[in-house]
Amino acid sequence: MHRYISGSYPPHPHKHGMLNNLGNSFITRFERLGELSDLEDAISTLRDAVHLTPDGHPDKPSGLNNLGTSFINRFEHLGEPSNLEDAISLYPHAASVSIGPISVRFRASRN
Numbered sequence: 001m002h003r004y005i006s007g008s009y010p011p012h013p014h015k016h017g018m019l020n021n022l023g024n025s026f027i028t029r030f031e032r033l034g035e036l037s038d039l040e041d042a043i044s045t046l047r048d049a050v051h052l053t054p055d056g057h058p059d060k061p062s063g064l065n066n067l068g069t070s071f072i073n074r075f076e077h078l079g080e081p082s083n084l085e086d087a088i089s090l091y092p093h094a095a096s097v098s099i100g101p102i103s104v105r106f107r108a109s110r111n
Contacts (some may be wrong), residue, residue, distance in 0.1 A: 019049035020063050027070055036077065042070045056099060064094035065108045072111075087111075 012018075026042035042098070046067040053060045068090035075083035094108035 016049045016052040016057075016063065016101065017059055019052065020059065020066060020077055023070070024066055027066070027073065030073065039070065039074055039077065043067070046070055050059050058100040059106045061094040061097045061100040061108060064090045064097075065104055065111070068094065068108070068111060 017044035023042045023046035025036045026045060030038035030042060046063060050060070050063040050067055053063050068087040071083045071090070074080070090109045092109045092111065095105050097105065
């Protein structure tokens with residue numbers, strides 16, 4: 001991921017959202033091309049996005065849900081149980097946050 005966003009820049013209030021979008025782009029690219037490196041970049045980028053999103057921010061459930069989905073994709077591709085465990089641990093957090101789009105929280109609870 002760092003080959004795409006590098007340098008020492010001051011924090012930007014929308015960086016977590018931009019990283020979330022970039023992570024979703026990597027997921028889409030992985031789904032189209034099947035390149036494992038795209039999935040690894042998605043996970044790395046989405047981890048950074050979740051880390052940068054403050055608790056209580058309405059974007060937090062979306063980032064957690066997207067990161068969980070990327071772990072599910074890696075589990076389906078590699079079959080490593082730890083990826084499934086990571087996804088399962090993220091979805092309840094995304095579903096139980098009291099702020100953010102209800103559709104995202106519902107999707108996380110369904111996952």
